[in-house]
Amino acid sequence: MSYQVVGKSTPRTDNTAKVTGEARYTSDVLLPGTLWAKTLRSPHAHARIVQIDTSRAERAPGVRAILTGNDVRGILYGRRYRDISVLAQDKVRFIGERVAAVAADTLEQAEAALDLIDVRYEDLPAVFDVVAAAKDGAPLIHPDMNNYKGLPKQFDQPTNAFVQDVFTRGDIASGFAQADVIVENTYTVPRVHQGFLEPHCCLVWIDEQERIQIWSPCKVPQGLKSSMAAAFDIPKEKIRVNPVTIGGDFGGKGAPFDEPIAYLLALRSGRPVKMVMEYREEFIAGAPRHSGVMRLKTGVKRDGTMVAHEMEAYLDAGAYGGFRPGAVIGGVAHAGGCYRAAHARISVSRVYTNNLPGGQFRAPGEPQGVFAAESHIDCVARKVGMDPAAFRMKNLMVEGDETLTGSHYKDIKAKETLTAVLKASGYDAPKAKNIGRGVAMGYRGPGGGNTAMQLSLNPDGSVVIHTGLFEQGTGTYTTIRQIVAEELRCDPETIRIDTLDTDLGVSYDSGIGGSRGTRVASSAAYSAACDAREKLLTMAEKLLNWPKAEITLDGDFLVHQKKRQRWDELLKGIGRAITGEAVTRDDGHSPVTAFAAQVAEVAVDSATGEVTLRKLTTAHDTGAIMNPVGHQGQIDGGVVQGVGYGMIEYLPVLDGKVEVANFGEYKLPNIQDIPVLKTVIVESASGVGPYKVKGIGENPISPVAPAIANAIEDAVGVRIRDLPLTAEKVYRALREKNG
Numbered sequence: 246m247s248y249q250v251v252g253k254s255t256p257r258t259d260n261t262a263k264v265t266g267e268a269r270y271t272s273d274v275l276l277p278g279t280l281w282a283k284t285l286r287s288p289h290a291h292a293r294i295v296q297i298d299t300s301r302a303e304r305a306p307g308v309r310a311i312l313t314g315n316d317v318r319g320i321l322y323g324r325r326y327r328d329i330s331v332l333a334q335d336k337v338r339f340i341g342e343r344v345a346a347v348a349a350d351t352l353e354q355a356e357a358a359l360d361l362i363d364v365r366y367e368d369l370p371a372v373f374d375v376v377a378a379a380k381d382g383a384p385l386i387h388p389d390m391n392n393y394k395g396l397p398k399q400f401d402q403p404t405n406a407f408v409q410d411v412f413t414r415g416d417i418a419s420g421f422a423q424a425d426v427i428v429e430n431t432y433t434v435p436r437v438h439q440g441f442l443e444p445h446c447c448l449v450w451i452d453e454q455e456r457i458q459i460w461s462p463c464k465v466p467q468g469l470k471s472s473m474a475a476a477f478d479i480p481k482e483k484i485r486v487n488p489v490t491i492g493g494d495f496g497g498k499g500a501p502f503d504e505p506i507a508y509l510l511a512l513r514s515g516r517p518v519k520m521v522m523e524y525r526e527e528f529i530a531g532a533p534r535h536s537g538v539m540r541l542k543t544g545v546k547r548d549g550t551m552v553a554h555e556m557e558a559y560l561d562a563g564a565y566g567g568f569r570p571g572a573v574i575g576g577v578a579h580a581g582g583c584y585r586a587a588h589a590r591i592s593v594s595r596v597y598t599n600n601l602p603g604g605q606f607r608a609p610g611e612p613q614g615v616f617a618a619e620s621h622i623d624c625v626a627r628k629v630g631m632d633p634a635a636f637r638m639k640n641l642m643v644e645g646d647e648t649l650t651g652s653h654y655k656d657i658k659a660k661e662t663l664t665a666v667l668k669a670s671g672y673d674a675p676k677a678k679n680i681g682r683g684v685a686m687g688y689r690g691p692g693g694g695n696t697a698m699q700l701s702l703n704p705d706g707s708v709v710i711h712t713g714l715f716e717q718g719t720g721t722y723t724t725i726r727q728i729v730a731e732e733l734r735c736d737p738e739t740i741r742i743d744t745l746d747t748d749l750g751v752s753y754d755s756g757i758g759g760s761r762g763t764r765v766a767s768s769a770a771y772s773a774a775c776d777a778r779e780k781l782l783t784m785a786e787k788l789l790n791w792p793k794a795e796i797t798l799d800g801d802f803l804v805h806q807k808k809r810q811r812w813d814e815l816l817k818g819i820g821r822a823i824t825g826e827a828v829t830r831d832d833g834h835s836p837v838t839a840f841a842a843q844v845a846e847v848a849v850d851s852a853t854g855e856v857t858l859r860k861l862t863t864a865h866d867t868g869a870i871m872n873p874v875g876h877q878g879q880i881d882g883g884v885v886q887g888v889g890y891g892m893i894e895y896l897p898v899l900d901g902k903v904e905v906a907n908f909g910e911y912k913l914p915n916i917q918d919i920p921v922l923k924t925v926i927v928e929s930a931s932g933v934g935p936y937k938v939k940g941i942g943e944n945p946i947s948p949v950a951p952a953i954a955n956a957i958e959d960a961v962g963v964r965i966r967d968l969p970l971t972a973e974k975v976y977r978a979l980r981e982k983n984g
Contacts, residue, residue, distance in 0.1 A: 250731040251936060252313060254874035256695040258722040258742060259490070268490040271446045275459045276517040279354040279448070280309055282510050283520070284503075285345040285359045286530065287337035290599040290901030291371035291384065294335055294344070294364065301361040301537040307354030310514040311362075312346045322476035323567020324468065324500040326395035328387060329507045329602075330380030330565075331476075336369065338386055338564035339601050340901045341529035348510040348518050361587070371599040372405070373901055375561040376538055378598045386564060386597035386873075392934045394475075397572050402696060403605065404695035407562070408572050408595035412581070412650040420553025420588025422545025428625045428691045431540045432617040433967040435895035436534040436561075439606050440913050443492025444524055445531065449507035457484045457508060462491040464717040465499045468570075470747045472501050473508065474711040488744040494717040495886070496605040497532065497760055500568045505544075529903045532568040532604025533896050535560040535595075539580055539617035544588075549631045550639045554586040554649060558593045558614065561600055568604035576610025577949070581649030583659050583686050583840065584640040589649040599901050605758075607883065608689065608943035612890055612950065616968060619685035619951035624964065633955060634667055634684050641686075654690065654838040656931035658866040662686070662840040666864035669925040670844035679849050680859075681960025685948035686842045690835030691764035691933060693939035694755030700729060700825040705811035706734060706801060711743045713750020714757055714766060719942055720836050720875040721762035725770035727871060728936070732774035734798045755832070767871070768934040769829040777825025781812060784823065788815055837931050838865040839939040843884075845952035846920075849960040854976030856957060858888065858918075861949065864925040868932025868939040879941045880924055887949025 262268040297313045314334040321327045333344050345362050349355040359839045370384040377383055384936055388403050390396060397408055421427060448460040457479070462470040466486040474481045485955040491498060503520040511518040522531070537560040544553035558577050563705045566572050574595060581591050626636035635965065641659040643650070663686060667673070672682055699711040710729060716722045730737035778798065786793040790806040802809045816822060846860040863884060870876045893912050904910040958964050963978035 248731055249734065250727050250737055251871055252869065252873070255723055255727055255737060255872050257720055257875065258726055259716055263490070267833055270443060270492050271448060271460050271462050271489045272521055274448050274489065276448070276450055278440065279519050280348040280350060280510070280514055280515040281355050282346055282348040282507060282518050282972070283355040283359055283404040284343040284506065285362050286342050287333065287340060287342045289337055289366050289368060290340050291369040292337050292366040293369060294333060294337065295367050296365045297345060302358040305354065305361055307350035308347060308358050309350065309516060310348040310510045312506065312509055312513070314344070320476055320627045321393065321502055322472055322505050323395065324472060324570045326393065326567045326572035327475065328390070328393045328565050329567040331509065339599055340700060341601055341903070342564065344508045346510060348514050348923060356888040359591040363707040368894045371901060373598055373600055375536070375559045375596050375598055379559055379594055379596045386599065390708060395572065405597040406594040407597060410573060410593045412578060412591040413589065414649060415588035417553055417555055417588050417590040420586070423552050425547045426629055427544045428628050429542045430624055430966060431538065432620060433612045434537050434616055435968055436533045436536045436603065436898065437606065437890055437894045438528060438531060438896055438911060439495040439497035441493025441495060441497060441670070444522040444527050445498070445502040446515060446521040446930050447504045447507050448519045449504060455483070459484065459486045459504060460489050460490060460506055461486065464491060464494050464715050464758060466715055466747050467713065467750065468499065468756055469501055475505060476505055486747040487799045488715055488746055491715060491717045496583045496607045496609060496758060497603055498717065499570070499756065507581065508903040524908065525906045528896065528905055530601055532602050534576065534606035535562065535603035535613065537561060537577065537613045539614065541580065541617055541621040543621060544623050545629055547629060549629050549636050549639050551584055551586040553588040554581065554584070555590045556580045556592065559597065560595045560610070560613070561598050561603060562595045563598055563602035565602040566595060566597070568602055569609070574610035576608055577614040578650045579611050579687065580614035580618040581621060583642050583688050585642060585646055586649060591650055594823050600898055601903060607886060608946055611687065611689065611943065611947045612887070614949035615685070616686045616950045619948060620954050620966065623683070623955045623958065634663065635671060637663060637686065639683065648942055651836065655836055656929060658929055659686070660928055661865050661867045662842045662927050665925045665927050666842040666844050666862055669864065669923060670846070670862035672844055679851055679960050680846065681849065681950045681958065682844055682846050683840065683955025683958040684844050684957055685952035685955060686840065687944060687947040688838050688840045689940060689943050690838035692758065693835065694765045694830035695753045695830045695832055696755060696765050696769050697751040697828045698773045702777055702781060702812065702816065704813055704816040704822060707738045708733065709743050710740060710770065711745055713745045713747065715744065717757050719762060719879065720872060721766055723875060724762065725766055725873045728767060729769040729774045732771065732778060735800050736871055763938050764835065764933045765829050765831055767936065767938060768831065769827045772827030772829070773825040775825070776827060777823055780823045780825065785815065835933060837933060837939060839944055841944040843948040843952045845949070845956045847953060847960055849957060849975060851961055851979060854972040856892065856970060856972060856975060858892065858920040859950065860921045861924065862923040862925065863945060864927055865941065865944060866927045866929055867941065868937045869937060871936065873891040876941055877924060879894045879897045880945045881922055883942070883945025884922060884949055885914050885919055887946040888918060890946070891950030891953045891968060893918065895969050925968055956969055957974070
């Protein structure tokens with residue numbers, strides 16, 4: 246179908262404000278009398294707090310309020326699963342946990358007061374290895390876990406493995422008995438930080454009406470409001486989260502961080518309280534992507550047919566699990582892959598340790614699971630003497646198949662996507678010595694959720710979208726503006742976005758994340774525009790005596806045959822606006838998914854192990870593309886983050902201690918690390934919502950790392966099973982291979 250606005254490249258709605266400095270971030274908000282707050286953090290991974298003496302800090306210049314664990318006893322919070330202590334209560338569980346908080350007139354006074362707080366600790370046994378922590382007899386991090394609200398299921402006795410999901414198909418033992426070849430491998434992945442430029446921050450003020458006013462770069466404002474209300478047993482109506490610009494998210498800003506502390510300090514001091522994490526604090530306590538260990542075992546026939554596939558995954562949750570909604574991380578189950586097997590067992594455990602807590606990052610769990618699965622598929626293919634691409638083509642899902650975890654999708658285009666990337670990349674073309682090509686695949690359906698939207702056609706001729714969604718950087722505002730412009734036949738540049746606080750928005754809004762903007766917000770924008778248009782045409786029929794079925798919209802005009810009438814003049818005549826409204830509740834399993842296939846081409850220096858990523862080709866099975874430039878931006882951004890995950894980034898933690906403190910030590914990809922990028926689109930008529938769209942935000946990141954690992958083996962014959970894929974690891978593997 247041909248559209249006037251949808252499908253055309255459109256500049257981001259929020260670009261101008263961000264580059265001119267007009268955008269208002271949380272750190273830009275400063276109320277009269279605002280105090281600055283800082284927290285004292287634990288130097289111990291697991292210890293009993295014997296005594297805290299704050300007397301000297303209380304007398305320090307400028308100090309207005311101090312909190313310790315004794316002031317927050319029994320208060321736990323989290324993103325539906327509530328296990329996070331506002332401040333450590335009786336014991337600390339990781340290096341960097343908050344032990345005390347100080348609010349003072351200036352930031353410098355707050356920091357100086359922290360040095361005056363005396364804390365005595367008594368060390369407790371600690372556990373840092375995720376597999377060891379899951380075993381019986383390991384030191385228990387949370388003996389009271391069964392009492393935590395939101396725990397997915399109760400356990401007979403406390404365990405560090407507080408989430409245990411198992412998906413089965415057929416009889417796994419029978420499947421392996423039928424196999425001619427069995428391949429087993431273990432893969433490990435590190436923690437990586439989201440790397441947003443704006444650290445976690447907040448401002449909390451209790452106003453004259455005793456309402457709690459919050460400014461926070463949280464992309465789930467209604468979720469933040471609900472979490473605060475639940476933690477402190479406060480009616481939701483007493484809390485308002487105010488809209489601000491979000492300075493980068495990548496999944497990491499959906500849970501409360503310092504907001505509970507800031508609220509209690511504001512309550513105690515009677516003043517607004519601001520908190521801004523230093524990046525040193527982000528690295529030691531900022532909830533990065535989970536590290537993990539994945540053990541895979543696959544049984545195949547000699548002709549390459551997969552008959553049994555087993556995966557046992559352990560994700561290191563660190564000391565707390567509440568930074569992840571619902572505690573479960575379903576994405577790691579993608580280690581089942583895009584493949585068919587009559588017998589399967591996929592086991593995923595999320596395990597407490599005395600490391601820093603893990604949180605959300607783009608496509609949570611999937612880069613970990615896909616790295617393991619797609620690396621392993623190559624190993625299996627090579628074991629039976631098949632080309633890895635041919636092995637995939639033989640075993641890929643087709644229409645009517647279920648995933649190994651039991652999900653069902655329609656209009657499956659896995660093979661078409663793989664075919665497209667192999668052709669576009671020149672996968673089978675001749676190559677020089679130490680040049681390798683590797684292929685990997687992934688899939689993901691758009692997340693479900695709920696939202697509501699209003700659209701106002703005003704007597705002054707303005708068109709305004711009213712939404713409770715906080716734009717976190719994926720271009721959702723631009724997309725919904727395009728949709729409204731399409732349905733009203735107007736210029737998208739004339740449409741204004743009105744971001745609502747949580748009083749004016751709807752309480753059940755799911756926020757942005759997991760491609761919900763694609764699936765949920767788009768449908769709401771379309772329905773609100775259609776409702777407004779219908780009301781406008783009904784009014785025109787009544788006032789102009791034109792048959793509604795014969796009226797069309799053309800920008801500012803209503804058109805009937807050769808007659809034209811400005812609609813804003815009609816609204817001035819009746820003295821009111823027209824408002825279209827829509828509610829979208831679509832939180833079930835997505836009926837469609839989108840496949841991604843990638844080919845990485847590398848050159849490996851056999852003397853040093855240095856890996857140069859020469860080219861990366863990515864193919865995506867997509868529905869309608871709303872905004873081509875934004876769509877490509879999501880692909881390129883995801884690929885670059887995948888390159889970082891695969892080759893560069895990791896957050897080193899030794900015995901619970903994070904060993905980097907700034908971006909000089911924690912490396913992110915820069916322009917020199919980015920290879921030639923090529924994108925191929927595999928068009929599909931299927932999708933969700935009125936325009937038949939598919940998500941693109943998460944898919945590009947996951948296959949990158951395994952594609953590079955597979956290319957390295959293709960180039961020099963060594964397999965690296967732990968990320969990142971550094972020159973040192975390749976060098977050691979080559980030395981071992983060559984004796």
